[in-house]
Amino acid sequence: MKILVINSGSSSLKYQFFDMESEKVIVKGNCERISQVDSKIVYSIDGQEEIETEVKINNHHEAFENIIRILTDDNDGVISDMSEIDAIGHRIVHGGEKLVRPEILTEKVEEEIEETVPLAPLHNAAALEVLRACKKILSNIPQVTVFDTAFHSTIPKYAQMYAIPYKFYEDDGIKKYGFHGISHEYVSNRAAEMLKKNIKSLNIITFHLGNGSSCTAIKRGTSFETSMGFTPIDGLVMGTRCGSIDVAIIKYLSKEKGMSIEKIDNILNKESGVLGISGISSDFRDLATHANNGNERARLALDMFCYSAKKYIGSFLCIMGGLDVIVFTGGIGENAPFIRSEIVRNLEFLGIELDEENNKKAIGEEMFVSTIGSKICVVVIPTNEELLIARETKKALKKEE
Numbered sequence: 001m002k003i004l005v006i007n008s009g010s011s012s013l014k015y016q017f018f019d020m021e022s023e024k025v026i027v028k029g030n031c032e033r034i035s036q037v038d039s040k041i042v043y044s045i046d047g048q049e050e051i052e053t054e055v056k057i058n059n060h061h062e063a064f065e066n067i068i069r070i071l072t073d074d075n076d077g078v079i080s081d082m083s084e085i086d087a088i089g090h091r092i093v094h095g096g097e098k099l100v101r102p103e104i105l106t107e108k109v110e111e112e113i114e115e116t117v118p119l120a121p122l123h124n125a126a127a128l129e130v131l132r133a134c135k136k137i138l139s140n141i142p143q144v145t146v147f148d149t150a151f152h153s154t155i156p157k158y159a160q161m162y163a164i165p166y167k168f169y170e171d172d173g174i175k176k177y178g179f180h181g182i183s184h185e186y187v188s189n190r191a192a193e194m195l196k197k198n199i200k201s202l203n204i205i206t207f208h209l210g211n212g213s214s215c216t217a218i219k220r221g222t223s224f225e226t227s228m229g230f231t232p233i234d235g236l237v238m239g240t241r242c243g244s245i246d247v248a249i250i251k252y253l254s255k256e257k258g259m260s261i262e263k264i265d266n267i268l269n270k271e272s273g274v275l276g277i278s279g280i281s282s283d284f285r286d287l288a289t290h291a292n293n294g295n296e297r298a299r300l301a302l303d304m305f306c307y308s309a310k311k312y313i314g315s316f317l318c319i320m321g322g323l324d325v326i327v328f329t330g331g332i333g334e335n336a337p338f339i340r341s342e343i344v345r346n347l348e349f350l351g352i353e354l355d356e357e358n359n360k361k362a363i364g365e366e367m368f369v370s371t372i373g374s375k376i377c378v379v380v381i382p383t384n385e386e387l388l389i390a391r392e393t394k395k396a397l398k399k400e401e
């Protein structure tokens, strides 16, 4: 069985084409800067060197057409005909209240995704455009939608709700949805496999630390609490997002500074986080260099990031009533030993002991980074959202048979 996995961002379209017998990636690529003047496609076949081509891509429909063209190309295509694609799996950022498990695409599911667009305007609108392009171009091939919010639908209601008038939940669905669910689910399952334990016997905290960062408490295999909320701005300090702040700051900026709501939204999403504090960069490699050279604001930004993450360990440990494993993933979680080390520093009293040597070695690969005697395991696991989507797509189709 061959499955094409599509991950549509607001201005990008990533894809991976899997052979599901071996779970090997045959082709992976990214259509970047869609609708901008310098749009391009970067792809690699069988893990070989990347090929980059500049192509004018006006919208997500055209991006998808280009992917099919590459897959079926006469010279270096990997399939001779589109019918060799058995199914398409889509990552959809927001499933709202109704879409809480992978779904085979039907008219009804499409309508329900349409209803979620106000909750994630950029991402879900782009995803819908791609779903429709797939339907048009590959009308006979089943499509499965996998939702980033779905994993968090198991969070107890008392933790999902905001203490604002109940009608805002009833009328507008305002509640905590949580994000990065596909990643949190993948790495928590993988952690249980690495420990050779049943996930139902474990309490896990997963840190997905990338441009956007979130943290999830996974109790016996299901999401029990997560740091992001109604939108992905909440929770940890991030690259450019502010994380949790006092909401009254918004009124202050509006009233005292005369800023529009759009301007404030832009500041809190794009000009805040470690970029806003350091005034230098949202990239943790740049920040580390500047901090090591004595730049105090770069150091402060890193300290704030790690402090905000550390607080979740205490909080999530308490609500789960214990902890067995901490997982680090995402660009920062997988590649920045100094951040992992800082987040779990001085937690020996809880039974968390980092093996600093192994921690330094763990760059972009699966590895235990706690000491053998550590009561709570710390592990680095590169995320693989596409593989989880491909597996869920296969599973959904099997159920249908």
Ligand code: ADP
Pocket: 209, 210, 211, 212, 239, 282, 283, 284, 285, 330, 331, 332, 335, 336
């Ligand atoms: P996204 O959330 O967009 O998927 P990623 O998970 O790829 O992002 O994470 C990107 C971030 O990872 C970058 O901003 C960068 O700060 C961080 N990062 C990547 N490699 C390293 C590294 N070697 N050291 C520190 N940070 C890194």
